[in-house]
Amino acid sequence: MKPGPKNRITDVAGLKVGNATDHALRSGVTVVLCDEPAVAAVQVLGGAPGTRETDLLEPHNTVQTVDALVLSGGSAFGLDAASGVQAALRGAGRGFAVGPFRVPIVPAAILFDLMNGGDKDWGRYPPYRELGYAALANAAEDFETGSAGAGTGALTATFKGGLGSASTTLEAGFTVGALVAVNALGSATVGETRHFWASPFEEAQEFGGLGLPFPFPADARIPRTKMSRRPTGTENTTIAVIATDAVLSKAEAKRLAIAAHDGFARALWPAHTPLDGDLVFALATGKSGRTPAPEDFIDLCAAAASTMARAIARGVHDATPMPGDKMPSWAR
Numbered sequence: 001m002k003p004g005p006k007n008r009i010t011d012v013a014g015l016k017v018g019n020a021t022d023h024a025l026r027s028g029v030t031v032v033l034c035d036e037p038a039v040a041a042v043q044v045l046g047g048a049p050g051t052r053e054t055d056l057l058e059p060h061n062t063v064q065t066v067d068a069l070v071l072s073g074g075s076a077f078g079l080d081a082a083s084g085v086q087a088a089l090r091g092a093g094r095g096f097a098v099g100p101f102r103v104p105i106v107p108a109a110i111l112f113d114l115m116n117g118g119d120k121d122w123g124r125y126p127p128y129r130e131l132g133y134a135a136l137a138n139a140a141e142d143f144e145t146g147s148a149g150a151g152t153g154a155l156t157a158t159f160k161g162g163l164g165s166a167s168t169t170l171e172a173g174f175t176v177g178a179l180v181a182v183n184a185l186g187s188a189t190v191g192e193t194r195h196f197w198a199s200p201f202e203e204a205q206e207f208g209g210l211g212l213p214f215p216f217p218a219d220a221r222i223p224r225t226k227m228s229r230r231p232t233g234t235e236n237t238t239i240a241v242i243a244t245d246a247v248l249s250k251a252e253a254k255r256l257a258i259a260a261h262d263g264f265a266r267a268l269w270p271a272h273t274p275l276d277g278d279l280v281f282a283l284a285t286g287k288s289g290r291t292p293a294p295e296d297f298i299d300l301c302a303a304a305a306s307t308m309a310r311a312i313a314r315g316v317h318d319a320t321p322m323p324g325d326k327m328p329s330w331a332r
Contacts, residue, residue, distance in 0.1 A: 001303055003203050004167035009177030009311075010141040011167035012243045014038065014285035017179065018139030019149030019163070020131040023322065026118025027073035029081040029131040030149030030163060032179060032241050032283070033139040037065035037096075039284040041254035042107065045261050046237060046278030052079045053107040057281075059250040063105055067094050069281050070108035070132060071150040071181050071239050077126040082108035084132030109279045111183040111237040113153035117324050146318030147329075150181035155235060156268075156316060157187040157224040160329045164315025166206070168303045172296040174288055176303040178260065178311035180240035184278075186270040187224040188316045191217040194330060198267040198313040201306040207317035208330075223270045237277035238264060238312070242304045247291040248284035257282035259301035263308025280308070 004011025014035045021028040042057045052070075056063045067089050072078030086104045089095060095102030114120055135149065144163075145151070151163030161182035168176045182188065189196055195213045196202070202209065213220075226235065242260035257280040264271040264278055272278050292300055321329045 001168045001170060004169050004175055007167050007206065008165045009167060009179040009241065009243055012175050012177040012285060013245050013287035015243055016139040016141055017143040018135040018137065019143055020135035020138065021148050021152050022127065022131065024119050025127065026116050026153035027113050028149045028152040029128060029135045030071045030181065031085055031132065031135040031139060032069040033136060034067055034285065037067055039064060039248055039250055039253050040066040041250050041257050041282045042279065043254060043257035043261060044279045045272045046276035047274035048237065049277035049279055050076050050079065050110040051108065051279065052082050053105065057107060059254055063096060064250060066105045066107060068106050069241055070106060072108060072110045072128055073113040073150055073153055074126060074128050075110055075112045075114050078110040078128045079108055080126055080128040081132030082106045084129040085136045088133050088136045107281065109239040111150065111154065111181055111239055112235050113183060115235050116153040116155060117326055118153055145314065147320045147322065151315055154181055154183035155327050156182060156184045157226050158189050159316055160319040160325060160327050162315040162319035164311040164318060166307050166310040166314055168307045170299055170303055172292065172299065174244055174246045174292060174300055176300060176307050177243045178240060178308045180238060180308065180311045180315055182238050182312050182315040183236055184238045184268045184271065185225050185236040185273050185276050186268045188268055188313055191219040193217060196313040197269055198309040201309050203310065206310065207313040236275050238268065239279050240308060241281045241283060242308060243283040244300060245285050245288040246300060247286040253282040253284050256301060256304050260304040260308045262305035263312065266305060267309040267312035
């Protein structure tokens with residue numbers, strides 16, 4: 001396994017990513033645009049999710065593909081971002097055909113960043129619909145990570161969070177890519193150190209090259225959470241997309257999303273808490289034109305976990321300091 005040429009989710013053929021960032025708001029939106037409708041699924045393992053159009057992604061339901069996926073800040077207000085993306089796609093003639101109408105399919109998930117110090121006095125309507133529209137307009141193969149898009153105002157228990165991405169090319173020729181907005185209740189680093197839990201999976205010093213600490217600190221087994229650092233620990237949730245160019249069914253895409261959650265557990269401690277809405281969308285663009293053999297699908301699922309773990313660490317690593325930050329950035 002090795003990273004793709006961009007080491008981004010856009011190494012998966014058929015995908016683009018766009019960000020819209022509002023630094024005064026300390027929030028933003030990230031959109032994954034499918035060049036053509038892609039098979040999609042979802043798995044939610046956090047106890048406090050905020051979502052739109054996730055029921056249709058279950059394998060037993062009718063609609064098989066989506067046009068785009070949205071990751072947004074703003075808590076439930078951020079679900080408006082999908083309306084902006086939907087409006088832009090409708091204008092482009094995209095969507096599920098229903099008689100003479102086309103309905104763009106745009107599932108979305110949000111993280112909670114309302115109390116991160118940004119100006120949330122937006123008046124009658126929140127700005128996320130327009131941010132979603134702008135994010136789609138910015139969709140490209142190259143995009144900013146760290147303090148951008150849905151990761152703009154993200155925090156973890158020990159450092160600023162952010163938007164992270166990574167990719168892996170498998171020996172069988174398939175590509176796996178991950179995109180994640182890291183706003184976890186827990187920590188991506190070991191104890192009080194700057195070493196990432198995801199270090200065993202690091203490629204080419206992509207998040208600092210520190211490896212695991214030695215000797216392993218005695219405090220590593222103590223969970224670091226926002227609740228232990230500040231009076232409230234409700235500003236949480238890690239939301240992500242795992243994608244591949246393999247030809248998959250909806251049921252197989254769901255299995256890929258489940259496997260990608262192992263990357264959360266490898267990169268965050270603790271993960272999947274009652275106060276996180278931890279969620280992974282899965283996308284299969286099918287651009288490879290090949291269905292994986294059973295043994296290749298096992299490798300695909302393993303790569304989903306390791307690639308997601310790397311993307312989480314990169315999101316924290318890439319965050320940049322800003323005036324008024326409540327938490328330090330890893331890069332300082």
